Amino acid sequence: MHAPQPLSRPSGSHTAINPADFPASHQDLLYSDYRKTEELGTLRQVARALAAETDSQKVLETLCQLSMVRGRASGAAVAQISGDNGVYVMGSGHLGSLPGTAFPLEGSFTGRVAREHRTLSIASPADSSPFFAELLPTLGVGPVLLLPLLANAQLFGVLAITRDQGHPLFDEVDEERLGVMTDLAALALWKANLLEEARSANAAKTSLLATLSHELRTPLTALEGYGELLEDEILGPLTGEQRDVIVRLRTVGRHLGSLIEDILTFASLEADRLTARRATVRVDELMDSLHPFLEPLAREKGIEFRLELEAVLPTLVTDEARVRQILLNLCQNAIKFTEVGGVHVKVSRGSPTADGTPMVRFAVRDTGVGIAATDMQRLFRPFSQLEDSHTRRARGTGLGLYIARRLATLLGGRIELVSRPGEGSTFTLVLPQHH
Numbered sequence: 215m216h217a218p219q220p221l222s223r224p225s226g227s228h229t230a231i232n233p234a235d236f237p238a239s240h241q242d243l244l245y246s247d248y249r250k251t252e253e254l255g256t257l258r259q260v261a262r263a264l265a266a267e268t269d270s271q272k273v274l275e276t277l278c279q280l281s282m283v284r285g286r287a288s289g290a291a292v293a294q295i296s297g298d299n300g301v302y303v304m305g306s307g308h309l310g311s312l313p314g315t316a317f318p319l320e321g322s323f324t325g326r327v328a329r330e331h332r333t334l335s336i337a338s339p340a341d342s343s344p345f346f347a348e349l350l351p352t353l354g355v356g357p358v359l360l361l362p363l364l365a366n367a368q369l370f371g372v373l374a375i376t377r378d379q380g381h382p383l384f385d386e387v388d389e390e391r392l393g394v395m396t397d398l399a400a401l402a403l404w405k406a407n408l409l410e411e412a413r414s415a416n417a418a419k420t421s422l423l424a425t426l427s428h429e430l431r432t433p434l435t436a437l438e439g440y441g442e443l444l445e446d447e448i449l450g451p452l453t454g455e456q457r458d459v460i461v462r463l464r465t466v467g468r469h470l471g472s473l474i475e476d477i478l479t480f481a482s483l484e485a486d487r488l489t490a491r492r493a494t495v496r497v498d499e500l501m502d503s504l505h506p507f508l509e510p511l512a513r514e515k516g517i518e519f520r521l522e523l524e525a526v527l528p529t530l531v532t533d534e535a536r537v538r539q540i541l542l543n544l545c546q547n548a549i550k551f552t553e554v555g556g557v558h559v560k561v562s563r564g565s566p567t568a569d570g571t572p573m574v575r576f577a578v579r580d581t582g583v584g585i586a587a588t589d590m591q592r593l594f595r596p597f598s599q600l601e602d603s604h605t606r607r608a609r610g611t612g613l614g615l616y617i618a619r620r621l622a623t624l625l626g627g628r629i630e631l632v633s634r635p636g637e638g639s640t641f642t643l644v645l646p647q648h649h
Contacts, residue, residue, distance in 0.1 A: 270406040274304035274371075277399040281375050282307050285384065285392050289355065289376040293317075293324050295369065300324050308353050309376060317345045324372045327360045331369065333393060334360045335384045350376075359384040361393060365400035370407075373399075421481070430474050438467050465510040472507070472542055476613045479539065480596065483620050490533040490624055492648075497527045497561055497574065500534060500541075508545050508557075515549060518556030524563060528572055531648035536621045540629075541576055543614035544641045548580035555581030555638075564644055573627075576643040585633040593631075594619050618643070 278290040289308035293300040300319050302312040319325030321343040323334050336342060336358040339350035350358070356379035363370040373396055375384070384392075441464045443449055445457070452460065482488040501521055512519035530537070541559075548557040557580045564573035585593065596616040615629075618641075622629050626646050633639035 268406055268409050270403055270410060271304070273399060273402045273406050275306075277373065277395075278304055278306035280395060281373060281392060284395055285359065285375045285388055286377070287375045288378045288381075289353070289374075291374050292363070292371045293374065294371040295319070295328050300328075300372070303371070307376075308355065308378075309374065311353075318343070322346060323358075323360055324374070327362050327372045328369060331362050331364055333362070333389055335389065336360070337383055351379075354378055356381050357383045359388065359392060361389075361396045363396060363400040363403060365397070365404040368404065370400055370403040434467065434471055434474065438464070438471075441467060461510065462514075465514070468507050469511070469546075472539075472546065475539065476543070476617055479617050479621070480613050483617065488624065490536060492531055492533055495530040495532055495534045495537065497530060498523060500538060501559070501561060503538065504541055504545065504559075507542060508549065511546065511549050512557060515552070517549065517552050517554070518558075519545075519549070520556060520558045522558065522560045524561060527561060527563065527574065528647050530574060530645060532625050532645060536625060537643075537645065540618045540621050540643055541578070543618045544576075544578040544629075544643065547614050548578050548582065548639070548641070552580045552582035552638075557581075567646065572647040574645050574647065576645070577640055578642070579638065579640040581638045584635040584637050585631075585639055586635050590631055590633070615641075 274292050278292065281287065281290045287307070289306065289310070291302050291305035291309035291312045293302050296316075298319055299316050300322070301317075302309075302315045305312040317324075319328065322345065323336055323342055327334055339355055339358065340347050342350070342358075353376075355376045357377045359375045361373045361375070363373055375392060377384070441460060444452065445460045445464065479488065501523060505521065509519050545557060545559060557578065560575075560577045560579070562575050562577070564575040566572050594615050596613055619629050622643055622645070627644050630642040630644060631639065632642075
């Protein structure tokens with residue numbers, strides 16, 4: 215063992231500590247403290263390296279690399295249990311060729327570690343099962359240390375750390391040091407598995423929503439077609455009351471269609487499959503196309519819906535369908551939460567960006583319930599709705615504002631919000647003339 219180096223005081227001190235200046239018993243204590251401090255520092259680095267990974271394969275890769283360094287070893291590999299067999303899923307150093315290799319657990323030390331959940335040290339591969347007695351010597355393997363990867367009573371695999379033939383056995387200090395690291399790695403694997411399961415569940419949920427929405431589109435299209443036939447009196451004349459019912463049915467159908475479109479958009483956004491299809495857009499024509507969707511909703515609630523456009527507005531180069539979807543969401547939301555007064559949409563030029571790009575502002579102002587400052591960020595989370603007496607009466611998917619913000623970002627713009635409880639809200643879509 216090398217002689218201990220002088221220990222320095224923390225930064226700011228002027229006197230160095232040298233163990234040689236103290237009696238022998240004190241030197242041993244100082245050196246022991248020094249080694250403990252060094253070991254704790256190394257463990258913190260190991261813990262940070264393992265905690266930084268959120269993918270289980272990356273955790274296993276980091277574990278194998280660190281265990282070779284910490285164990286002064288030439289190889290490391292992780293085997294996972296699959297029925298009566300073990301399968302190597304990661305390897306480094308001399309064991310780098312093992313991933314994908316399956317072996318029988320019967321009679322193997324790996325199987326014993328998996329059953330008993332305890333560490334085993336092997337002096338030579340010849341002591342192992344016939345499979346390993348034949349395989350490991352070809353890889354130059356000598357002593358082997360096997361450790362279970364255990365966290366929350368769940369076995370994530372067995373770590374094998376190997377040294378070359380003729381090298382010293384793993385001792386108790388090695389077992390303790392590597393055991394702590396293995397425990398840290400098992401916790402990191404447990405966390406990574408939870409995250410992967412959550413991602414998988416989200417992917418399944420998104421896929422289900424997309425499938426259901428596609429299936430709902432077909433009958434909805436048929437209903438809209440029948441409504442048009444009735445409204446145009448192709449099947450015979452209508453009374454005033456019948457025409458009023460047909461208009462209401464078509465309004466509800468449009469609303470249902472927008473909900474289905476929101477779910478499909480959400481699924482595409484979550485899967486990163488959505489792209490902008492840009493073309494020249496006339497703002498006045500875009501706003502005119504919104505009126506048949508929104509005016510009946512406002513009239514049904516007994517509130518005013520008003521559009522106001524600045525005299526001269528630039529044409530936009532953007533995705534018209536996505537801008538329409540954003541504005542429909544903002545306006546429908548405003549109508550839904552307004553009981554008295556109305557919703558006013560004003561379109562105007564905005565201040566240009568730093569690089570001189572002209573901006574257009576679509577401000578949707580309502581005289582509704584308003585929003586507290588503490589609730590504003592929560593509004594833009596998916597499936598999130600504020601809980602109060604007003605929102606309980608006006609249910610929805612909770613996707614509209616989340617989708618609006620994501621689409622605005624996709625188009626190079628943003629959504630601004632100004633609101634106070636009891637004074638209404640103004641949601642403003644700000645878009646560049648081109649992006």
